[in-house]
Amino acid sequence: MAIDASIAVDACYANLRAAGSVSVIQADCFSLPFRRGAFPFVYCLGVLQHTPDPQTAFAAIAEMVAPGGRLCVDVYERSWKTWVHPKYWLRPLTTRLDRDRLFRLLVAVVPSLRRVSSQVGRVPLIGKALRRLIPVANYEGVYPLGPEQLDEWALLDTFDWLSPRYDRPQTAAVLRAWFEKARFEDIEIARAGHLVGRGRRPA
Incomplete structure (x- = not known):
């Protein structure tokens, strides 16, 4: 299942419809139309830093993970290099x-x-x-x-x-704190182009 708030869902569907088993839904990550704990694996890439409140967006996504399930997200990293990047x-x-x-x-x-x-x-x-x-x-x-x-x-x-209205990079410590507040375990924070966080919800 793929979710996006923008009209990018149209391109996503065009690219993936041949797979036959992919559902593409236009939805707001702050108010997802699913029951809590519905998915064994959730990932969110290239999104959180472009929301008005990345921590709240993370919390809303984390609620979708089933007991024993896993979550993976990435965010732009906030460091001294952030402020010398010409985009800012x-x-x-x-x-x-x-x-x-x-x-x-x-x-x-x-x-x-x-x-x-x-x-x-x-x-x-x-x-x-x-x-x-x-x-x-x-x-x-x-x-x-x-x-x-x-x-x-x-x-x-x-x-x-x-072009994005919001661009809010985060530190590794902040990303880890989001996972901890959501009570995830086996938390890993890595640098792979961006900051990548992974964790498991207790069974």
Whole structure:
């Protein structure tokens, strides 16, 4: 079962309907239309930091996990690196723009920015650090993608940086505290691009 509050459910259904056993539901994570403890496994990726209250959103999702079931979530990590990320310099401006206008702007500039980012990243010793200062998502050297795919991923993820109304990263300690407050056990917090938390509800 897949859930999203936005019209992304349409694309999700189009991508997964061939599987035949997937239900796609448009719903609000703060008010999910299911009984508590309904699912043996729940995961929530790329969502919590984009809600107005990530802790409350986590608690609502955690309630869906059955006794003995498992939960996995991720959030952007809050650290000193957060505040040097260029998206946080630009978001006060970009979140005021109409999203269609912002997307058109990024279509025009992202391919060039990605190429500049790649060139800067090749500077000996300091290239990797300097590359972080350029406001574009660049997965060259991270995933085995061709130039066209790199531009597509750069466009989508740069738009994801700059368009959401909320962007609220969390620390590992805070994420662990959410699991503990929800009385989960076997809690694991890892760094895998973002902070990833896993836990098990007692049987």
